[in-house]
Amino acid sequence: MPDSDIILEGKNLNKSYVDKGKKLQALKDVSFFLKNGEILGIVGESGSGKSTLLRHVSCLEKPDSGNLYYKGTEYTGKSPAFAGAFLQMIFQDAQMSFDPRMKMKKAVVEATKGCGHEKLSRILEAVGLDESLLEKKAGSMSGGQCQRMSIARALCSDAGILLCDEATSALDVTTQAQVVALLQQLREKEGVSIIFVSHDIALVSMLCDRIMVMKNGECVEEGETGKVLGNPQHEYTKELLDNLIE
Numbered sequence: 001m002p003d004s005d006i007i008l009e010g011k012n013l014n015k016s017y018v019d020k021g022k023k024l025q026a027l028k029d030v031s032f033f034l035k036n037g038e039i040l041g042i043v044g045e046s047g048s049g050k051s052t053l054l055r056h057v058s059c060l061e062k063p064d065s066g067n068l069y070y071k072g073t074e075y076t077g078k079s080p081a082f083a084g085a086f087l088q089m090i091f092q093d094a095q096m097s098f099d100p101r102m103k104m105k106k107a108v109v110e111a112t113k114g115c116g117h118e119k120l121s122r123i124l125e126a127v128g129l130d131e132s133l134l135e136k137k138a139g140s141m142s143g144g145q146c147q148r149m150s151i152a153r154a155l156c157s158d159a160g161i162l163l164c165d166e167a168t169s170a171l172d173v174t175t176q177a178q179v180v181a182l183l184q185q186l187r188e189k190e191g192v193s194i195i196f197v198s199h200d201i202a203l204v205s206m207l208c209d210r211i212m213v214m215k216n217g218e219c220v221e222e223g224e225t226g227k228v229l230g231n232p233q234h235e236y237t238k239e240l241l242d243n244l245i246e
């Protein structure tokens, strides 16, 4: 694919935190790219910097150094609202991401600055939710329904990129499979591009076109899923795969 197919890019991102007087570098010169319509998986053990990277990509945090680009235009240091026009985060606990006092209809339409009814109906159908759920509040919906609704909310906003942070980790196996199938379908039918962060390498290998492996804030390996998993170059990737087989 030519470079013009790259929709999102991060170059040499660095971020340090000071915790109890100790400096911790959570991102060490991390670079990545996401092509249009691609699903990029980011794997790595707890604390490797996956969520930190997504928070930077979505402008919830600013890097100490490094640059972010959307379709070749730099957006480093812009606001989360600015980034929200082209990307949306999907979190692990979808229920918590909704105001418990608010009906879904208000929550979704408000967050998307008045998504029209026709579009909302089409998106609800695409994510496999009945329109009657719009009258419910988050507390009276299942985890799977809430996660689908949070994906619907993201799609209503016209963002073409979804950043999924352990988005299926809190779901039971059946619901997890349904949400994964939905993400694949959204990529095929709606051309959505996705970064899928997970500690579950088996799930990532099933869903993602490319994989990036993170360890201690660094990207240690990156490439097409089949190539990385079929012939891992880094010891850490080999370890992750060995753990999977055991």
Ligand SMILES: Nc1ncnc2c1ncn2[C@@H]1O[C@H](COP(=O)(O)OP(=O)(O)OP(=O)(O)O)[C@@H](O)[C@H]1O
Binding pocket: 017, 018, 019, 024, 026, 044, 045, 046, 047, 048, 049, 050, 051, 052, 053, 199
């Ligand atoms: N605001 C912060 N202040 C201090 N340290 C932080 C902050 N945010 C993240 N960290 C540290 O940065 C490192 C990376 O954390 P991060 O949450 O990105 O890892 P992760 O790979 O997403 O882990 P998990 O899979 O458990 O979610 C961790 O050591 C974490 O404690």
